[in-house]
Amino acid sequence: MNCNRVKDSLHSYLAGEIEGLEKLLIEEHLKKCNVCKEELDQIKTMKILLKGCRENVLASQSFAIKIMANIDLERYHISQKKAVYNLKNIGVSLVCAGIMLFMLSSNLQVFMDSPKAMSFIDKSVIQISGRIMELDGITGRIENKLYGGLKDEL
Template sequence: MSCKSVQLKLHQYLDGDLDLNEQLQLKEHLSQCTACRDHLLELEKTIHLVRSLPREEAPFSFTSDVLARLPKIHVGRVWLNRMKRRPLRVAVSFFLILTMAGMILSWFEEGSKLRVLSSDKNQLRIENGAVYVPAGEVVEGDLVVEHGDLKVDGQVKGNVVVIDGKVLLSSTARISGNTEEIHRLIDVILYRLRTLVHP
């Protein structure tokens, strides 16, 4: 071991953090090197001196006094300072929040009014807040029903999505695509986003 590496490990040695192999190497070096041995003795004397000093107790109010002297940080000012330093980020974030809020509000502004999206509406019957695909009729393409039930007696050649309603299938019904019922608000939002990306 070199003197430099020994001096770096002396503190670990005094703390008892060296493994047995490192301790043996260190002791071997100390038995041959008077400079490192003297350095170890000085460190041991310093530790002994510090431990022999009387312990000072801090006053009971020390913590509260220190905290009272610290400058007050107002959370509002921190955010205001961050916003002042990054005005472009603030503007973009504000724009995105307003855009998303507008989109979500526009999706739900129609309330609970029945809405049917299909490229083949002629094959559908709408009665009493429900949409029917009569027996013997074939609806070409996807069918989306919002705020109402869908009863299928005929055939749908595409995907079926019912938002805030149920899909009722008779024994003669055939749907060639996927069938999905969406009821929870988060699922509606995810569906809307999905249709924006993949119309």
């Protein structure tokens, strides 16, 4: 790490903002370089000198009260007008949802009433009953075999 880079980082280093490898490199450099070490000492001294010049000023006890008296406390309140507007919006949304539901249900009714729907339902019923009969035939054959077998044994 070169001197310019170290010098530029010394305020951050002193503030504890530099960590990891960069911190190690700076510390290694400071061990070897007297010029940079002197720079660091100057910052430390300056910090103490200037800190001594800092004035601590307290706000008056009534300061917060004065601020509260001078701000608009209604600024972040939801006004009545806004609340009514919000309610209006909810009403509109509900009406829209109702209309959509009505349209969906009437579409379903129209579908049910159409001849296409009837033939579709008829076909499905025929297919299901055919399948039931098939299954019935299979169970009948199994029963016959079973009883027959039993008769032989008896």
